Amino acid sequence: MEYDVIMIGSGPGGYTGAIRCAQLGLKTAIIEKYPSLGGTCLNVGCIPSKALLDSSEHYYNAAHTFAEHGIKLEDLKVDLPQMIARKTNVVDQTTKGIVFLMKKNKIDEIHGVGSFVDPHTIKITKADGSEQTITGKNIIIATGSKPMSFPSMPIDKKRVITSTEALTLQEVPKHLIVIGAGVIGAELGSVYARLGAKVSFVEFADSMIPTMDKTMGKELQKVIKKLGADFYFSHKVTKVENTGDEVVVSVDTPKGEQITLTGDYCLVSVGRRAYTDGLNLEAAGVKADNRGRVEVDDYLRTNVPHIYALGDVIRGAMLAHKAEEEGTFIAETIVGQKPHIHYRLIPGVVYTWPEVAAVGYTEEEVKQEGIPYKVGSFPFKALGRARASMDVDGLVKVLAHKETDEILGVHMIGARAADMIAEAVVAMEFRASAEDVSRMSHAHPTYTEAFKEACLAATDNRAINM
Ligand SMILES: Cc1cc2nc3c(=O)[nH]c(=O)nc-3n(C[C@H](O)[C@H](O)[C@H](O)COP(=O)(O)OP(=O)(O)OC[C@H]3O[C@@H](n4cnc5c(N)ncnc54)[C@H](O)[C@@H]3O)c2cc1C
Ligand SMILES: NC(=O)c1ccc[n+]([C@@H]2O[C@H](COP(=O)([O-])OP(=O)(O)OC[C@H]3O[C@@H](n4cnc5c(N)ncnc54)[C@H](O)[C@@H]3O)[C@@H](O)[C@H]2O)c1
Numbered sequence: 001m002e003y004d005v006i007m008i009g010s011g012p013g014g015y016t017g018a019i020r021c022a023q024l025g026l027k028t029a030i031i032e033k034y035p036s037l038g039g040t041c042l043n044v045g046c047i048p049s050k051a052l053l054d055s056s057e058h059y060y061n062a063a064h065t066f067a068e069h070g071i072k073l074e075d076l077k078v079d080l081p082q083m084i085a086r087k088t089n090v091v092d093q094t095t096k097g098i099v100f101l102m103k104k105n106k107i108d109e110i111h112g113v114g115s116f117v118d119p120h121t122i123k124i125t126k127a128d129g130s131e132q133t134i135t136g137k138n139i140i141i142a143t144g145s146k147p148m149s150f151p152s153m154p155i156d157k158k159r160v161i162t163s164t165e166a167l168t169l170q171e172v173p174k175h176l177i178v179i180g181a182g183v184i185g186a187e188l189g190s191v192y193a194r195l196g197a198k199v200s201f202v203e204f205a206d207s208m209i210p211t212m213d214k215t216m217g218k219e220l221q222k223v224i225k226k227l228g229a230d231f232y233f234s235h236k237v238t239k240v241e242n243t244g245d246e247v248v249v250s251v252d253t254p255k256g257e258q259i260t261l262t263g264d265y266c267l268v269s270v271g272r273r274a275y276t277d278g279l280n281l282e283a284a285g286v287k288a289d290n291r292g293r294v295e296v297d298d299y300l301r302t303n304v305p306h307i308y309a310l311g312d313v314i315r316g317a318m319l320a321h322k323a324e325e326e327g328t329f330i331a332e333t334i335v336g337q338k339p340h341i342h343y344r345l346i347p348g349v350v351y352t353w354p355e356v357a358a359v360g361y362t363e364e365e366v367k368q369e370g371i372p373y374k375v376g377s378f379p380f381k382a383l384g385r386a387r388a389s390m391d392v393d394g395l396v397k398v399l400a401h402k403e404t405d406e407i408l409g410v411h412m413i414g415a416r417a418a419d420m421i422a423e424a425v426v427a428m429e430f431r432a433s434a435e436d437v438s439r440m441s442h443a444h445p446t447y448t449e450a451f452k453e454a455c456l457a458a459t460d461n462r463a464i465n466m
Helices: 012-023 039-044 046-064 080-104 183-194 214-225 320-334 363-368 384-389 417-429 434-438 449-460
Strands: 002-008 028-032 108-111 113-118 121-125 131-141 145-147 175-179 198-203 230-233 236-242 247-252 258-263 265-268 272-274 307-309 348-350 355-360 373-379 395-401 407-414
Touching (some): 002 012, 012 080, 012 320, 039 080, 046 183, 175 183, 183 348, 198 258, 214 355, 214 395, 247 265, 355 417, 363 373, 363 395, 373 449, 395 449, 407 449, 417 449, 434 449
Parallel strands (some): 028 108, 131 307, 198 230
Antiparallel strands (some): 113 121, 121 131, 247 258
16 A cells, blocks of 8 residues: 555654644555554653643642631542543543544554665554555654663662653552652652652752753742652762662762662653664664664755654654644645744643743853843732632743843743743744733733733833732
8 A cells, every 4th residue: 555644653743743644635644553542642641641640739739728728628538549540541532532533534543563664665563463564655753752761770660660650550659769850750759749658859960850941940849849859969870779669779969978768669750762663764774863863854854855753753852742743844844835843932841730831041041142131030929819729839930132122931830830831932933022911911810910920020120019
């Protein structure tokens, strides 16, 4: 069978790209090695982690804030197997939705491991060992990523686990040691901290979420500390050992001393790596870089012009919505359109509570690039809406160009920041100034007023409610 497009991988990049190809009239097949569609994001990433984040937040509020709201509960308990079962249901419904979308768009769904035979031919090896071969005028590599680890921290999936196992634990850990306080560490560490686990973060860098604006890491640490967590920043893990019922983690301190931490589970969340295992890229002559990522040009084309790649398997942020934009971009490029992705304006969100969300330059980046800038900040505790709901932690920080007032970056930590960041993305896509946002009416009382107030503060220090 010959297709216009063969998509290898059905994550957010793969399924979105396949749908856009079909919408544009291209005969499309999608290959997925697992029985369910949706990739990392729907099966073991974005969706299940958000389901557990929400459940654990409900429990935390029931235990810690309901009484102040005037709601009394007795015999409050965590039923983790039920929490996990609900998460699994959410995943099932969501992945079945993708099957429906494939059918609706007349995309052929083929399950099995796809590998190149030559630059136009893909062999699919199915679970029963049978093989099928198809050819494509265009092929898109959308094979995503897998958790990374180091030899000093061997994953056994029982006590030394990755995010995938952390989404299916059947007991709340007594002491969870999290290696890496990046996005996964912060999100899944906070799930179990809210459910009552002692959580210790061991992080190589000097703060949480170290690639985001430094203010965000500091604020996030304050709120996670309230959950009883410990932090070991600038510490280096030298050994992780499963001793049966426990895990012993050996760590070098910044002073060069050796300490050990003992817990019942250790979550290794030190990043993810591009996944091309089994693809047989050599048969197509497709080049990968020294980090194993498929190399692409500005049109997301590999060195073989009819083979494209997207999402976690190429350079750039490992985010579902980045992969989705790239899927659409490739489909439109194939039919001769001229799409565009503004990479600097892809927002990043950490779904702790409060949430952290950002778009554009960090303060560290504007400093480093020598861009003249000014800052306006506004704390949530000064917001009526936040006091009404008792969500007073956090702030909005706006960076604007010192001379032109154009918004350069927006960084938020606070309730509903994940949704609020969309306003900042729109403003920045239209190259708004801080003054522009300051003059737009924001409904009262809402959390979005914090963005307006931070813009007022950045314009010329004229925030009203501070
Ligand atoms: C715990 C966790 C939480 C996350 N939360 C978020 C979030 O809230 N927001 C966000 O934006 N991002 C989040 N991410 C990141 C997000 O999941 C990824 O950025 C996104 O899934 C990348 O999409 P993709 O299409 O590139 O690849 P993937 O989603 O990884 O999909 C690739 C697919 O290709 C398949 N595949 C691989 N090789 C082959 C082959 N040879 N043949 C056939 N099929 C193959 C794989 O089985 C997989 O299904 C999270 C990740 C994790 C781990
Ligand atoms: N909400 C979201 O959008 C979301 C959620 C989860 C995952 N993701 C994506 O998945 C990817 C992987 O997430 P992640 O949290 O594993 O990666 P990450 O890059 O966010 O964080 C990894 C952390 O581990 C630290 N680290 C690395 N090696 C270490 C070592 N030897 N000892 C101690 N610390 C070490 C790093 O300094 C970093 O802070 C990220 O790129 C992220 O974009 C996104």
